[in-house]
Amino acid sequence: MDLAYLPRRTFLRGAAGLAVAGAAGLALPKAARAATEPRIHSCAEWGARPPADALTTLDHPANRILIHHIASANSTDYSLAHAFQVARDDQHDHMDNNGWSDTGQHFTVSRGGYRLEGRHGSLDALRGRTTMIQGAHCPGQNTNAIGIENEGTYTSVEPPGAQWASLVTFCAYICRQYGIGAEEIKGHRDFYNTECPGDRLYAKLPRLREEVAASM
Secondary structure, X not given: OOOXXXXXXXXXXXXXXXXXXXXXXXXXOOHHHOOOOOOOEOHHHHOOOOOOOOOOEEOOXXXXXXXXXXXXXXXXXXXXXXXXXXXXXXXXXXXXXXXXXXXXXXEEEOOOOOXXXXXXXXXXXHHHOOOEEOOOOOOOOOOOEEEEEEOOOOOOOOOOHHHHHHHHHHHHHHHHHHOOOHHHEEEHHHOOOOOOOOHHHHHOHHHXXXXXXXXX
């Protein structure tokens, strides 16, 4: 089960244009959603374990986005295979070390710019627009905020360009789906005593809000 008081522990460890974007994880997945939805890899795609307990679907949309960093190594492996391994490692950490039902956050963005579903059911809920899955990424915010983990540690360096661009695109999509204003994109430390999402990434949140607002 997920305990609200348990601190979140991070693990330390043209057509041509569309084709290029697809290789980078930025392409749109299906014609029916091509105009609005960026490519998001589901739990099934990256090989997630099933949740240890039943997850809670809340009968209301999210009203905020919380930005996190994993506090993992700043890997230079930007491949999809690496992104999938990051998602598996994060889930193992949250379930086996924290004792949570599943990955705590709803979504993850890798340093290579790949977007992945974190907690089971989060992608379907996002697509449906009217519900959300209760998270375990920040006490007091798990029933209203979508948590996005960013691979890496951003205390003294900024995220790479591909990750940043992917995060902007992803936040804009989430805001459109749930009717969230860009001003409601916040950092983990805004609601919890933590260094997350790192000084350098936190300092970029005003820019993130600006870029998301401009793209909506």
